[in-house]
Amino acid sequence: MKLIGWAIALAAAGLTPAAAQAPTSTTTTTPAAAPAASAAGAPAASSTPAAAPAPIVYGSVGHAIPTPGIGEPDGRKGIQEQVTPLGHEAANFHNDWLLPLCGAISIFVLGLLLWTMFRFRRSANPTPSRNSHNTAIEVLWTVVPVAILVAIAVPSIKLLRHQYTPPPADVTVKVTGHQWYWSYEYPDNGVSFDSHMLKEKNDPTRGKDERWRDDRDGPPLLAADERMVLPAGKVVKFIITADDVIHSFGVPAFWTKLDANPGQLNETWVKVDRPGVYFGQCSELCGARHAFMPINVEVVTPAQYAQWIASKGGTMPGAKPKPGPDSTGASPVSAATTPAAAQPQAAQPASGTAITPRATNQAATAQN
Ligand SMILES: [Cu+2]
Numbered sequence: 001m002k003l004i005g006w007a008i009a010l011a012a013a014g015l016t017p018a019a020a021q022a023p024t025s026t027t028t029t030t031p032a033a034a035p036a037a038s039a040a041g042a043p044a045a046s047s048t049p050a051a052a053p054a055p056i057v058y059g060s061v062g063h064a065i066p067t068p069g070i071g072e073p074d075g076r077k078g079i080q081e082q083v084t085p086l087g088h089e090a091a092n093f094h095n096d097w098l099l100p101l102c103g104a105i106s107i108f109v110l111g112l113l114l115w116t117m118f119r120f121r122r123s124a125n126p127t128p129s130r131n132s133h134n135t136a137i138e139v140l141w142t143v144v145p146v147a148i149l150v151a152i153a154v155p156s157i158k159l160l161r162h163q164y165t166p167p168p169a170d171v172t173v174k175v176t177g178h179q180w181y182w183s184y185e186y187p188d189n190g191v192s193f194d195s196h197m198l199k200e201k202n203d204p205t206r207g208k209d210e211r212w213r214d215d216r217d218g219p220p221l222l223a224a225d226e227r228m229v230l231p232a233g234k235v236v237k238f239i240i241t242a243d244d245v246i247h248s249f250g251v252p253a254f255w256t257k258l259d260a261n262p263g264q265l266n267e268t269w270v271k272v273d274r275p276g277v278y279f280g281q282c283s284e285l286c287g288a289r290h291a292f293m294p295i296n297v298e299v300v301t302p303a304q305y306a307q308w309i310a311s312k313g314g315t316m317p318g319a320k321p322k323p324g325p326d327s328t329g330a331s332p333v334s335a336a337t338t339p340a341a342a343q344p345q346a347a348q349p350a351s352g353t354a355i356t357p358r359a360t361n362q363a364a365t366a367q368n
Pocket of ligand 1: 092178246247248282284285286287290293335
């Protein structure tokens with residue numbers, strides 16, 4: 001048994017370096033699946049001899065147009081508008097309690113300093129006091145700071161407790177960080193895919209057939225070719241891990257930032273109040289292209305979510321599985337290869353490599 005485990009681990013490890021190469025080798029081919037229907041986006045049509053992939057329809061599920069200032073930076077100071085219960089609680093704690101408290105303390109200390117400098121200046125106070133003890137003041141300057149710390153600690157610990165006691169999840173998404181892209185897996189639906197940054201049209205590193213970023217995809221450096229789609233008003237559990245080095249899954253509008261560690265699962269949850277497109281980035285320095293692995297989350301109505309799952313070849317929990325060789329209809333591998341069917345050439349290995357590292361992790365875990 002152990003031998004078989006080792007064999008699997010070794011075989012998988014042999015393939016792993018290919019995964020590390022994936023961003024460079026696949027970005028040139030994968031996005032060809034989705035030529036920009038908009039812009040003068042002629043490139044994709046010329047290259048695919050067989051089944052041409054469906055053109056992108058902006059405004060449809062998976063391609064909703066972001067709202068300026070919501071879920072993305074827009075130059076404003078302060079915290080992004082929050083759209084989850086944890087986000088509301090944390091932002092209110094920061095804006096309504098921490099900031100005023102810090103402000104009040106700073107103003108009080110500054111006032112005390114100025115008053116002391118003026119009142120006890122040498123000309124006004126030629127013979128200084130020789131007091132070295134004052135019980136009342138000593139009690140006060142011990143008790144007041146303790147009271148302030150308690151006043152901060154209580155709501156802070158309450159917030160942590162809410163963060164770490166998630167309600168039962170309606171949807172689970174496994175998020176895996178790779179050098180340098182993200183992959184998302186919906187284990188209950190049999191859907192998984194990779195998400196790469198969209199390059200600019202004039203980027204010399206952009207492949208000939210690679211789709212370029214349109215303003216309707218999102219801001220530069222933040223738009224990705226595939227978005228994680230979530231249903232609004234449902235509890236979503238994120239299981240976060242990494243494939244190679246430490247990444248961090250951060251979406252500011254959700255108040256979510258959690259490290260993605262290889263060989264370890266971190267967990268957090270969100271419940272997004274309203275549909276929209278929300279952008280995030282890898283938030284842990286992970287290598288040369290750390291800045292180029294954005295996170296795109298599109299929140300839609302539950303009905304649209306079910307549609308999207310079906311369009312990705314997945315099934316909703318409780319729905320009848322599709323008939324086929326794999327009768328469960330929920331195999332991540334079959335689901336992962338489905339989108340690639342539209343483009344026969346090099347895209348298939350891309351999905352394959354996305355699965356392989358997970359096999360490595362599982363094999364390694366089986367050893368422990
Ligand atoms: Cu990273």
